[in-house]
């Protein structure tokens with residue numbers, strides 16, 4: 001697990017800068033957009049994970065609820081503050097990295113599971129955006145709430161048990177890097193990245 005952390009630290013920093021949470025959680029429309037992008041990515045990724053019954057059994061199916069949380073958050077947000085005008089985004093294609101082996105898949109899970117760790121920090125620091133009813137549309141960023149630390153520990157233990165050999169660890173790190181990059185590109189497309 002420390003190989004995953006050290007092998008992706010630069011990309012975690014980059015994704016934080018790219019998402020610019022102060023702005024992304026700063027107003028309703030940016031937050032709506034962020035939730036939409038997250039929801040699409042998590043839905044596709046969870047579909048891939050769900051195909052591997054062994055992985056679902058080992059890690060627990062409760063880890064595959066996040067796209068549902070995101071959909072519910074979006075519904076609550078749209079009910080509280082309906083979309084004004086036509087804000088449809090152009091039809092872009094979402095392509096996830098390939099996950100040819102279980103080690104690759106676990107590398108991807110590391111990234112999307114790890115995102116629950118920063119959520120509460122983010123909410124405390126920047127959000128939720130003003131204009132939302134108390135507690136609405138923040139389920140995803142609450143992660144596993146009080147169980148977040150415990151869920152992460154359990155994830156790490158299972159990941160370590162299943163990804164052991166050197167070549168497997170290398171595959172998981174490669175895949176985690178590819179997932180960080182593809183997630184960052186999807187959530188904040190290049191044309192929206194401006195120099196800071």
Ligand code: HEM
Nearest residue numbers: 004005015016019021110111112114115117118121122183
């Ligand atoms: C946008 C702003 C973000 C902030 C402020 C943030 C913050 C954090 C914090 C504080 C931790 C450490 C938590 C702890 O050790 O208890 C963490 C860990 C982590 N975050 Fe983020 N995060 C952000 C975005 C993301 C995103 C978008 C992803 C993935 C898509 C991500 C993936 C991870 C992973 C994999 C870890 C675990 C690292 C490890 O211990 O191995 N983070 N984040």
